[in-house]
Amino acid sequence: MVLTPDARKIGRRNFLKAVGGTSALAALGTTAVVRGPSRGGPVRTALVGYGKQGKLLQVSIDPEVMELVAICDIRPLANAERELIAGTNRYQDWRHMLQQERIEAVLIATPLWTHSEIAGACLEARKHVFCETAMAMDTKGCLQMMEAAKRNKRLLAIGYQDYYQPLYWAAYHNIMKQGLLGDVYSVEAAWHSYGSGRLESAPESVAFDSRPWGYGSPDELLNWRLYRRYSNGLMGESGGALVSLTNWYLDSVPTAIQAAGGIFSYHDGRDADDHVYATLEYPDGRTATLSLIQSNGFEGSYTQFLGRKGTLIVGNNEALLFAEEGTGATKIEAAKLKGSQPVLDSSASRSEEASNHSVLTTAGSVGQSSGMAAFQQELDGFCGSIRTGAPLRSNAEHAFNVARTCFAADEAIKLGTRVSLLETAQSNRFDVGSRADSRDQYA
Amino acid sequence: MWAVERTAGINMRRAQSGMGIERASLKTLNRRQLLAFRDIAPSDGESGLETDCWLTVSRVAMACRFEVNIDSRGWQAVKAAGECLDEVDRLESILSIFRPRSELSRLNREAATRPVLVGPELLELLEMCKLLHEESEGAFDITTGSLTECWGFQERSPKLPATELLASARERVGANRVCFGTEGSVSFKCADLRINLGGVGKGYALDRGAAKISGHGIGTALLSAGSSSVLALGAGPDGTGWHVGLRHPVLKDQRLATVRLCSCAMGTSSQEEQWFEQSGERYGHILDPQTGFPATRVRSISVIADSAARADALATAFFVGGPELAARYCSRHEGVTAVMLLARDLHHPIVFGSSNQAIVEVVND
Numbered sequence: 001m002v003l004t005p006d007a008r009k010i011g012r013r014n015f016l017k018a019v020g021g022t023s024a025l026a027a028l029g030t031t032a033v034v035r036g037p038s039r040g041g042p043v044r045t046a047l048v049g050y051g052k053q054g055k056l057l058q059v060s061i062d063p064e065v066m067e068l069v070a071i072c073d074i075r076p077l078a079n080a081e082r083e084l085i086a087g088t089n090r091y092q093d094w095r096h097m098l099q100q101e102r103i104e105a106v107l108i109a110t111p112l113w114t115h116s117e118i119a120g121a122c123l124e125a126r127k128h129v130f131c132e133t134a135m136a137m138d139t140k141g142c143l144q145m146m147e148a149a150k151r152n153k154r155l156l157a158i159g160y161q162d163y164y165q166p167l168y169w170a171a172y173h174n175i176m177k178q179g180l181l182g183d184v185y186s187v188e189a190a191w192h193s194y195g196s197g198r199l200e201s202a203p204e205s206v207a208f209d210s211r212p213w214g215y216g217s218p219d220e221l222l223n224w225r226l227y228r229r230y231s232n233g234l235m236g237e238s239g240g241a242l243v244s245l246t247n248w249y250l251d252s253v254p255t256a257i258q259a260a261g262g263i264f265s266y267h268d269g270r271d272a273d274d275h276v277y278a279t280l281e282y283p284d285g286r287t288a289t290l291s292l293i294q295s296n297g298f299e300g301s302y303t304q305f306l307g308r309k310g311t312l313i314v315g316n317n318e319a320l321l322f323a324e325e326g327t328g329a330t331k332i333e334a335a336k337l338k339g340s341q342p343v344l345d346s347s348a349s350r351s352e353e354a355s356n357h358s359v360l361t362t363a364g365s366v367g368q369s370s371g372m373a374a375f376q377q378e379l380d381g382f383c384g385s386i387r388t389g390a391p392l393r394s395n396a397e398h399a400f401n402v403a404r405t406c407f408a409a410d411e412a413i414k415l416g417t418r419v420s421l422l423e424t425a426q427s428n429r430f431d432v433g434s435r436a437d438s439r440d441q442y443a
Numbered sequence: 444m445w446a447v448e449r450t451a452g453i454n455m456r457r458a459q460s461g462m463g464i465e466r467a468s469l470k471t472l473n474r475r476q477l478l479a480f481r482d483i484a485p486s487d488g489e490s491g492l493e494t495d496c497w498l499t500v501s502r503v504a505m506a507c508r509f510e511v512n513i514d515s516r517g518w519q520a521v522k523a524a525g526e527c528l529d530e531v532d533r534l535e536s537i538l539s540i541f542r543p544r545s546e547l548s549r550l551n552r553e554a555a556t557r558p559v560l561v562g563p564e565l566l567e568l569l570e571m572c573k574l575l576h577e578e579s580e581g582a583f584d585i586t587t588g589s590l591t592e593c594w595g596f597q598e599r600s601p602k603l604p605a606t607e608l609l610a611s612a613r614e615r616v617g618a619n620r621v622c623f624g625t626e627g628s629v630s631f632k633c634a635d636l637r638i639n640l641g642g643v644g645k646g647y648a649l650d651r652g653a654a655k656i657s658g659h660g661i662g663t664a665l666l667s668a669g670s671s672s673v674l675a676l677g678a679g680p681d682g683t684g685w686h687v688g689l690r691h692p693v694l695k696d697q698r699l700a701t702v703r704l705c706s707c708a709m710g711t712s713s714q715e716e717q718w719f720e721q722s723g724e725r726y727g728h729i730l731d732p733q734t735g736f737p738a739t740r741v742r743s744i745s746v747i748a749d750s751a752a753r754a755d756a757l758a759t760a761f762f763v764g765g766p767e768l769a770a771r772y773c774s775r776h777e778g779v780t781a782v783m784l785l786a787r788d789l790h791h792p793i794v795f796g797s798s799n800q801a802i803v804e805v806v807n808d
Contacts, residue, residue: 342688342701343512346745347670348713 043128043383044103046070048094048118049110050081053132057107058084060375065383066105072097074213075221078202094118098125105155105386107379108132111224112231113214116141119156123148128155130382134232134240135399139407142400149396157382157392158399160244164377168245171312171319176249181307182324184250187288188304189242190315191234194297196266196274198223226270233272234261234292236406238301243280243402244394245303245314246288253401254280254288256420259412265295278409497680500524504531505539505645507669511652513661514680523659527652527666534648537564538640540588540597550629551588551637554621558628566627568640568647571752575643576618578776579760582768584732588637589615594737596728597639601719603726613735646710646755649674653751665704666751671711671758674751675704684802689782691789692743699792700782700805702747707778707800710754712762713743731763738763740786747780747801757781769795 043066047054050073061068072091082090091097098106098121105128108118116136119129123145135158136142149156162168175181199222208218215221215230224230225237247253261276275295280288302315313320378394385392408419498520501510509531511524537546546565553559561569572585588597593612595601604612620632640647645668653676656664663677665685675685684703691697692713702709714727714737727737744761748754761769761781769781773796781795782803794803 342686343665344510344667344673345670345688345690345698346667346673346709346711347690348692348711348716348743 040387042067043105043386044069045105045107046072046097046101046103047107047109048072048097049108049132050075050077050085051109054107054109055084056375057109057132057379060379062376062380065380069103070097070101074210076208095121098122098127103127105130105382111221112236113137113224113229116144119145120148123152123154123156126152126154128157128382128386130155130157130159130379132159133244133399133402134158134236134406135396135403137232139404142396142403146396146400155382155385155392156396157378157385158394158396159378160241160394160399160402161374161378162241162245163248163393164381165374166377167319168314171314172249175312176305180310181305181312182309184305184307185286186306187246187250187286188306189246189288189290189302190299191238191242191290191292191301192297192299193294193301195294196268197294198226198266198268198270223270226268226272228271231272232406232410234274234276234294235259235278235409236403239276239278239290239292239409240402240406242290242292242301242303243288243405244398246280247398247401247405249303249305250282250286250288252282252286253421254282254405254408255422256281256418257405257408257412258418259409261292261413273413276409276413278412280405498524500528502528502531504528505535505648505668506541507645507671509648509652509669510665510667511656512665512667513656514663520661523656523661524664526655526659530652530655531648531668534564534644534651537562538568538644538647540637540639540641547638547640554629554631555634555636558622558624558630560626560628563627564647564651566623566629568643568752569621569629569638570623571647572640572643572756573618573621573623575753575756575760579757579764579772580768581618581732582764583642583756583760584616584618585638585640585643586616586618586621586636587730587732588639589635590730590732590735591639591641591728592637593735594726594728594730596717599717601717601726601728603721609735616732616735642712642759643752643756645669645672646674646708646751646753649708649751668751672708672751672755673704673710674708675706678705679703689743689745689792692784693789698806699743699784700745700794700803702745702782702804703802704747705800707747707749707798708751708754709745709747709801710751710756710758711743711745712755712758715743729759729762738765740765741783742786742789743784743792744769745782747798747803749778749800766793766795772796 042063045061045066045068047058047068047070050058050071054071054073058068058071068088070089070091071085072094074092077085077090089097089101091100106118106122108115108122108129108131110118112134115131119131122129129149131145136145145156201218201222206218210216210218210221213221215224220227220230225233231237243254257278257280259276259278261273263270263272263274265274274293276290276292278290280290282288300316302313304311304313308324310324311322381393384390404421408421412419498513499510500513501508503509509528511527513520513524536542539545540547540551542548546561550559550561550565569585572583575583576585589612590609591597593604593608595604615633615635615637617633617636620636621638622630622632624630649666649668649672653664653666653674656666656676661676663679665679665687666674666676670690673687679685684705686701686703687709688701689699689711691699692715712729714729717728719726727739729738730736731738741762744758746754746757746761748757757772757779761772761783766783766785769783773779773781776796778798778800779796780798780801780803782792782805783795784792792805794805
């Protein structure tokens with residue numbers, strides 16, 4: 001996907017026209033769920049995991065809807081970090097925090113391998129859980145989390161924040177759902193970056209003994225994404241977001257997957273692949289190809305939906321829409337002959353663009369949108385669901401379908417074969433943890 | 444001063460009741476139905492659809508919606524309409540000033556420095572425009588491109604131009620500066636002259652598209668482009684002409700008139716869709732090539748003529764030249780009919796000329 005600046009401009013303009021209807025604006029109103037007087041006040045919350053992702057969550061909290069009362073991290077915090085959490089109770093062990101704090105919800109932003117245990121325990125302690133992506137290391141972990149949510153009637157949200165990106169939400173409702181792309185048979189998704197992804201340890205962390213917490217060294221804790229005992233690698237950590245968006249926009253889940261990958265560029269002791277390619281088969285002849293690489297960041301991250309009538313590209317915090325020239329744009333209607341009304345009324349020439357779409361005057365906020373807006377929206381949405389019982393957008397069932405796809409990609413790479421997802425698709429359907437039990441609200 | 448006629452064209456059979464397409468009953472055929480329709484249709488012309496069913500086939504081109512209303516009973520109806528719309532697309536790629544690679548864009552770039560060879564379609568249209576320029580006493584002029592640019596209408600961001608810019612743009616206008624050489628070459632006698640076929644291109648595309656439909660042996664169809672250009676092929680579903688309304692430019696829920704068109708075309712010009720207001724003054728997009736300013740006396744004009752290109756061009760010309768030009772022209776050219784609404788009287792449209800191919804019925808309030 002290489003676009004000239006002019007092509008990009010045209011695509012953005014097309015997109016803004018297409019989402020210019022009132023439904024787009026209505027779709028952006030996530031926070032309306034929790035604005036105004038809400039029973040129970042701000043949701044008392046604790047944060048487990050104060051790394052980069054945890055800090056993003058912390059700064060995205062709107063104190064009107066969420067009160068952060070405790071922060072938990074196994075690492076010794078730097079002075080600057082301590083200043084950031086002033087006024088908040090600090091814990092090293094999340095179990096201790098769970099016993100001590102009177103909280104309603106827990107935000108989990110820890111390495112993937114801990115998700116299932118922490119989330120399961122929090123749900124068993126009857127706390128609502130918002131867990132950063134991905135869901136869990138394996139199917140068993142995912143199922144344990146979902147069962148715990150169901151058993152305790154608590155919400156389990158998994159932070160696929162595309163669901164809360166105003167831009168992506170508008171594109172889904174105003175372009176995909178309206179059929180502006182026509183039949184979509186092909187999806188191309190990319191997560192391209194340049195660099196090893198390896199982080200340098202801070203001096204105060206080097207002396208930290210991480211072994212009691214399950215990490216071989218402070219470096220392994222810091223760079224946990226590069227090691228398969230703590231993460232599901234590139235596919236699980238980055239590919240999941242692409243699968244999530246594709247599943248959502250196609251209103252479907254894959255039935256089979258083929259994949260390839262390996263460590264080709266960074267032989268630095270990691271055991272997680274630095275290049276992964278996957279082909280996902282969806283029902284009705286639809287196919288998505290995913291490309292995840294760490295050796296070239298020219299194209300960044302994007303997903304493009306190639307329809308018979310047009311192309312929608314979302315990613316890099318923008319959305320672009322292009323008509324498919326010469327095909328698919330022809331509309332055919334049938335009419336019966338009756339009455340004596342004129343067949344048509346002649347008037348001054350009308351622009352098709354003007355007659356079809358009203359231009360959104362506040363379009364700038366929709367056409368381009370920052371990742372931070374999505375963080376805020378997803379936390380607001382989570383609190384809104386706790387207080388009002390409104391369904392979560394990024395729920396456990398969706399996250400589980402994404403996770404299953406990533407597990408299957410791993411299997412396909414290992415076995416060098418096509419892996420079917422059909423066997424488990426029906427038996428693992430869950431409708432749990434996506435709606436709070438209104439009979440058991442905190443007052 | 445000029446004749447006000449209630450109807451024009453008395454040779455056509457009067458309308459019968461029961462004709463017309465009920466738009467409210469439109470339904471969209473999905474692709475499977477269409478393919479099934481095409482596949483099962485026998486070659487003798489009968490399809491599986493209901494016998495009184497007409498199709499509207501449409502596509503966006505030239506920044507507006509092109510429509511073909513066509514009898515569904517011929518199995519080739521959709522194919523013919525598709526070919527018609529393909530022809531429109533093809534012509535747009537030749538005639539558009541918004542496409543840098545179009546023949547017209549190349550002509551505008553290069554013809555001031557050397558003769559440029561142009562294709563048969565562009566040459567035919569340019570020659571027709573030259574004739575219409577002369578016939579309309581200069582009121583229709585395709586060389587007003589620099590004026591349209593200067594006023595910002597081309598980029599759809601209009602503004603009152605600075606006096607010196609307008610004066611400079613006016614110097615670059617003049618149809619007599621377009622020269623036709625031998626073997627299809629065209630050159631400009633003025634640097635920076637800009638041809639804009641916006642006043643005639645849609646009509647020309649309808650004319651050429653209609654030829655594609657006729658080529659399939661289809662006798663009647665109604666083609667339109669952006670509501671302003673209409674071409675009636677044949678005499679309509681019941682042989683009494685295609686029934687078309689003329690929307691009142693200001694009182695949008697009312698009609699000025701209704702017309703029945705038989706093997707002819709109609710073009711409508713008004714400034715209701717493209718205009719801006721500055722310091723309490725309203726400025727429309729139809730510019731007088733003589734003054735460089737928007738024409739103001741006419742509020743709406745519809746012209747019926749033998750071709751859509753001609754009807755469109757004359758509508759622009761009469762909008763600029765006013766009722767005097769319309770009266771003179773229609774009296775000299777048989778078959779050209781005009782329905783004009785003046786800005787000073789929004790309730791009484793005036794009809795000029797008569798035609799054997801059309802019936803005009805003015806709606807009196």
